Amino acid sequence: MSFLRANPFSPPELLEAFERGIGNAGAVVSFSGYVRAENRDETVASLFLQHHPTLTEDGIEAAIQQARARWSLTATMVCHRIGEVKAGAPIVFVAAASRHRRAAFEAADFLMDYLKTEAVFWKKEVTQTGSVWIEPREEDYVDRARWSSQKRG
Protein backbone atom coordinates (compact mmCIF):
# COMPACT_ATOMS: atom_id res chain seq x y z
CA MET A 1 0.00 0.00 0.00
CA SER A 2 1.11 3.54 -0.62
CA PHE A 3 2.05 5.75 2.31
CA LEU A 4 1.78 8.95 0.29
CA ARG A 5 -1.32 11.00 -0.45
CA ALA A 6 -1.48 13.83 -2.96
CA ASN A 7 -4.91 14.91 -1.66
CA PRO A 8 -6.28 15.88 1.79
CA PHE A 9 -7.09 13.02 4.16
CA SER A 10 -9.08 12.74 7.38
CA PRO A 11 -7.18 11.36 10.42
CA PRO A 12 -10.42 10.20 12.14
CA GLU A 13 -11.38 8.21 9.04
CA LEU A 14 -7.92 6.65 8.86
CA LEU A 15 -8.06 5.73 12.54
CA GLU A 16 -11.47 4.14 12.10
CA ALA A 17 -10.20 2.09 9.15
CA PHE A 18 -7.05 1.15 11.06
CA GLU A 19 -8.98 -0.07 14.10
CA ARG A 20 -10.94 -2.49 11.92
CA GLY A 21 -7.71 -4.43 11.22
CA ILE A 22 -5.77 -4.58 14.47
CA GLY A 23 -6.18 -8.29 15.24
CA ASN A 24 -6.15 -9.15 18.93
CA ALA A 25 -4.46 -5.91 20.01
CA GLY A 26 -5.12 -4.47 23.44
CA ALA A 27 -3.75 -1.04 22.60
CA VAL A 28 -3.91 1.43 19.74
CA VAL A 29 -1.86 4.65 19.64
CA SER A 30 -2.24 7.15 16.83
CA PHE A 31 -0.63 10.48 16.03
CA SER A 32 -2.05 13.15 13.74
CA GLY A 33 0.17 16.00 12.60
CA TYR A 34 -1.17 19.28 11.20
CA VAL A 35 0.57 22.14 9.40
CA ARG A 36 1.08 24.96 11.91
CA ALA A 37 -0.16 28.36 10.72
CA GLU A 38 2.87 30.13 12.15
CA ASN A 39 6.56 29.28 12.39
CA ARG A 40 9.43 31.49 13.62
CA ASP A 41 6.92 34.38 14.00
CA GLU A 42 5.90 34.17 10.35
CA THR A 43 2.45 33.31 9.09
CA VAL A 44 2.63 30.10 7.06
CA ALA A 45 0.19 29.80 4.17
CA SER A 46 1.19 26.27 3.16
CA LEU A 47 3.95 23.70 2.97
CA PHE A 48 5.11 22.09 -0.23
CA LEU A 49 6.36 18.51 0.13
CA GLN A 50 8.46 17.04 -2.64
CA HIS A 51 9.18 13.30 -2.61
CA HIS A 52 11.31 10.85 -4.61
CA PRO A 53 9.42 8.27 -6.72
CA THR A 54 11.04 5.24 -5.00
CA LEU A 55 13.35 6.31 -2.16
CA THR A 56 10.60 8.00 -0.11
CA GLU A 57 8.32 4.96 0.19
CA ASP A 58 11.21 2.49 0.44
CA GLY A 59 12.53 4.48 3.41
CA ILE A 60 9.15 4.53 5.18
CA GLU A 61 8.76 0.79 4.59
CA ALA A 62 12.21 0.17 6.09
CA ALA A 63 11.32 2.26 9.17
CA ILE A 64 8.12 0.23 9.65
CA GLN A 65 10.13 -3.00 9.38
CA GLN A 66 12.54 -1.67 12.03
CA ALA A 67 9.61 -0.85 14.32
CA ARG A 68 8.10 -4.30 13.80
CA ALA A 69 11.46 -5.95 14.57
CA ARG A 70 11.82 -3.94 17.74
CA TRP A 71 8.29 -4.04 19.18
CA SER A 72 5.61 -6.67 19.00
CA LEU A 73 2.96 -4.96 16.87
CA THR A 74 -0.25 -6.35 15.44
CA ALA A 75 -0.67 -3.52 12.92
CA THR A 76 0.87 -0.22 11.77
CA MET A 77 -0.27 2.59 9.51
CA VAL A 78 1.63 5.52 8.03
CA CYS A 79 0.05 8.16 5.82
CA HIS A 80 1.88 11.28 4.66
CA ARG A 81 0.78 14.15 2.43
CA ILE A 82 2.83 15.21 -0.57
CA GLY A 83 2.43 18.32 -2.73
CA GLU A 84 0.92 21.52 -1.38
CA VAL A 85 -0.55 21.23 2.13
CA LYS A 86 -2.42 24.27 3.46
CA ALA A 87 -1.95 25.59 6.99
CA GLY A 88 -4.30 23.81 9.37
CA ALA A 89 -4.54 20.70 7.20
CA PRO A 90 -3.42 17.20 8.29
CA ILE A 91 0.03 16.34 6.95
CA VAL A 92 0.84 13.04 8.66
CA PHE A 93 -0.95 10.17 10.38
CA VAL A 94 0.75 7.30 12.20
CA ALA A 95 -0.87 4.44 14.11
CA ALA A 96 0.45 1.37 15.90
CA ALA A 97 -1.41 -1.47 17.59
CA SER A 98 -0.01 -3.98 20.07
CA ARG A 99 -1.09 -6.32 22.87
CA HIS A 100 0.09 -3.88 25.56
CA ARG A 101 0.21 -0.09 25.46
CA ARG A 102 3.96 0.54 25.84
CA ALA A 103 4.91 -1.03 22.49
CA ALA A 104 2.23 0.95 20.63
CA PHE A 105 3.25 4.25 22.26
CA GLU A 106 6.94 3.70 21.54
CA ALA A 107 6.47 2.44 17.98
CA ALA A 108 4.29 5.43 17.04
CA ASP A 109 6.87 7.80 18.58
CA PHE A 110 9.72 6.02 16.76
CA LEU A 111 7.94 6.21 13.39
CA MET A 112 7.20 9.92 13.87
CA ASP A 113 10.85 10.62 14.67
CA TYR A 114 11.82 8.83 11.45
CA LEU A 115 9.27 10.81 9.46
CA LYS A 116 10.36 14.15 10.94
CA THR A 117 14.11 13.76 10.36
CA GLU A 118 15.14 11.01 7.96
CA ALA A 119 12.18 10.55 5.66
CA VAL A 120 12.99 11.49 2.07
CA PHE A 121 11.04 14.72 1.72
CA TRP A 122 12.12 18.17 0.66
CA LYS A 123 9.94 20.74 2.34
CA LYS A 124 9.27 24.31 1.31
CA GLU A 125 7.46 26.75 3.57
CA VAL A 126 5.29 29.28 1.76
CA THR A 127 4.62 32.58 3.58
CA GLN A 128 3.30 36.00 2.54
CA THR A 129 6.88 37.14 1.94
CA GLY A 130 7.97 34.24 -0.24
CA SER A 131 9.02 30.63 0.13
CA VAL A 132 12.00 28.93 1.74
CA TRP A 133 13.30 25.35 1.81
CA ILE A 134 13.35 24.01 5.39
CA GLU A 135 16.25 21.98 6.84
CA PRO A 136 15.77 19.64 9.84
CA ARG A 137 15.72 21.28 13.29
CA GLU A 138 18.48 20.31 15.75
CA GLU A 139 15.95 18.91 18.26
CA ASP A 140 14.62 16.57 15.57
CA TYR A 141 18.05 14.91 15.38
CA VAL A 142 18.12 14.69 19.19
CA ASP A 143 14.66 13.08 19.19
CA ARG A 144 15.79 10.54 16.61
CA ALA A 145 19.03 9.76 18.49
CA ARG A 146 17.03 8.63 21.55
CA TRP A 147 16.32 5.37 19.73
CA SER A 148 19.99 4.41 19.28
CA SER A 149 21.02 5.06 22.91
CA GLN A 150 18.03 3.34 24.53
CA LYS A 151 17.91 -0.25 25.62
CA ARG A 152 15.86 -2.36 23.27
CA GLY A 153 12.40 -2.74 24.76
Added chain:
Amino acid sequence: MLINYYGRLADVTGCAEESVLLPAGISTAFEFRDWLERKHNLGSALSDPAIRIAVNDEIIASDRALSANDEIAFLPPVGGG
Protein backbone atom coordinates in the same frame (compact mmCIF):
# COMPACT_ATOMS: atom_id res chain seq x y z
CA MET B 1 20.34 10.72 -19.71
CA LEU B 2 17.61 12.03 -17.46
CA ILE B 3 18.74 14.26 -14.60
CA ASN B 4 16.59 15.30 -11.64
CA TYR B 5 17.42 18.07 -9.21
CA TYR B 6 15.51 17.84 -5.95
CA GLY B 7 14.56 20.47 -3.38
CA ARG B 8 16.54 23.70 -3.39
CA LEU B 9 18.85 22.42 -6.16
CA ALA B 10 16.13 23.02 -8.75
CA ASP B 11 16.17 26.70 -7.74
CA VAL B 12 19.94 26.74 -8.23
CA THR B 13 20.00 25.05 -11.64
CA GLY B 14 16.78 26.68 -12.86
CA CYS B 15 15.23 23.34 -13.76
CA ALA B 16 13.93 20.33 -11.84
CA GLU B 17 14.62 17.94 -14.69
CA GLU B 18 16.68 17.90 -17.84
CA SER B 19 17.79 15.46 -20.47
CA VAL B 20 21.33 15.48 -21.85
CA LEU B 21 23.56 13.10 -23.78
CA LEU B 22 26.54 11.74 -21.87
CA PRO B 23 29.29 14.08 -23.09
CA ALA B 24 32.35 12.65 -24.84
CA GLY B 25 35.22 12.07 -22.43
CA ILE B 26 32.91 11.84 -19.39
CA SER B 27 32.58 8.31 -18.02
CA THR B 28 31.85 8.45 -14.27
CA ALA B 29 29.20 9.96 -12.01
CA PHE B 30 31.60 12.43 -10.40
CA GLU B 31 33.01 13.55 -13.77
CA PHE B 32 29.44 14.06 -14.99
CA ARG B 33 28.53 15.99 -11.82
CA ASP B 34 31.51 18.30 -12.34
CA TRP B 35 30.57 18.72 -16.01
CA LEU B 36 27.02 19.74 -15.00
CA GLU B 37 28.42 22.27 -12.53
CA ARG B 38 30.45 23.86 -15.32
CA LYS B 39 27.52 23.72 -17.77
CA HIS B 40 25.15 25.54 -15.39
CA ASN B 41 27.81 27.70 -13.71
CA LEU B 42 26.93 26.24 -10.32
CA GLY B 43 30.24 26.59 -8.50
CA SER B 44 30.35 23.58 -6.16
CA ALA B 45 26.58 23.32 -5.59
CA LEU B 46 26.50 19.66 -6.70
CA SER B 47 29.87 18.51 -5.34
CA ASP B 48 28.97 19.79 -1.84
CA PRO B 49 29.47 16.68 0.37
CA ALA B 50 25.92 17.12 1.71
CA ILE B 51 24.50 16.44 -1.76
CA ARG B 52 23.89 12.76 -2.43
CA ILE B 53 23.82 11.30 -5.93
CA ALA B 54 21.45 8.55 -7.02
CA VAL B 55 22.04 6.53 -10.16
CA ASN B 56 18.91 4.69 -11.31
CA ASP B 57 17.24 5.34 -7.93
CA GLU B 58 20.17 3.98 -5.90
CA ILE B 59 22.27 6.32 -3.81
CA ILE B 60 25.93 5.80 -4.64
CA ALA B 61 28.54 5.76 -1.88
CA SER B 62 31.49 6.38 -4.20
CA ASP B 63 32.18 7.24 -7.83
CA ARG B 64 31.05 4.77 -10.46
CA ALA B 65 30.92 4.39 -14.23
CA LEU B 66 27.85 5.69 -16.06
CA SER B 67 26.11 4.35 -19.14
CA ALA B 68 24.20 6.39 -21.69
CA ASN B 69 20.72 5.56 -20.35
CA ASP B 70 21.36 6.04 -16.63
CA GLU B 71 19.07 8.31 -14.65
CA ILE B 72 20.85 10.63 -12.28
CA ALA B 73 19.35 12.44 -9.30
CA PHE B 74 20.96 15.06 -7.08
CA LEU B 75 19.52 14.98 -3.56
CA PRO B 76 20.02 17.73 -0.99
CA PRO B 77 19.78 16.80 2.72
CA VAL B 78 16.26 15.58 3.42
CA GLY B 79 14.21 17.60 5.86
CA GLY B 80 11.65 15.04 6.93
CA GLY B 81 7.95 15.77 6.62
